Amino acid sequence: MSDLKRKRKEYLTVKDLQKVLDSCTLHLSQVDEVWPNIYIGNVAIAQNKAVLQKLGITHVLNAAHSKQGSIGNQSFYGNDFVYCGIPADDSTYFDLDVYFKPAADFIHKALKSSDGKVLVHCIMGMSRSSTLVLAYLMIYHHLPLKQALQKLIQKRAIYPNRNFLALLLDLDLQLIKKKKTCQIL
DSSP states (O other), X not given: OOHHHHHHHHSOOHHHHHHHHHTOOOOXXXXXXXXXXXXXXXXXXXXXXXXXXXXXXXXXXXXXTTSTXXXXXXXXXXXXXXXXXXXXXXXXXXXXXXXXXXXXXXXXXXXXXXXXXXXXXXXXXXXXXXXXXXXXXXXXXXOOHHHHHHHXXXXXXXXXXXXXHHHHXXXXXXXXXXXXXXXXX
């Protein structure tokens, strides 16, 4: 096998990731705990403050802020929850990667606060929200993308769009390069 072919095999493709996602046997539910104290849910759950309180949610990360049907801002949540809104489109052209680090930082800070529990949501809780949680797991828990995906699909039916998968692949490569650079130093 040539070096080029071997190199290509080392790197995942969007198609490889979609195969992993297709292996999920779960049905989509309104909300699921996908990692200790991290929940992914839909907009209906996000707008039901009584359910959020019952779940013990302290922080809400809305990945569909200002989108039709997605009410959410700090005044809506009052003092009961800390709110962060990201005005993301679930589309093939939206650069969600500019929000990877701020979203990961918000989740991390929330989990470090006493009894912190985070709901990350978009409209359906499948694409934008799961992409941000995957980025968090990659950035703060140093999980490779494929492993992070495998962990999440054990807990929730997710399906980031092709664009978001490609952006996550880029993040995966950046983190691998950064790790190798740090080992050299």
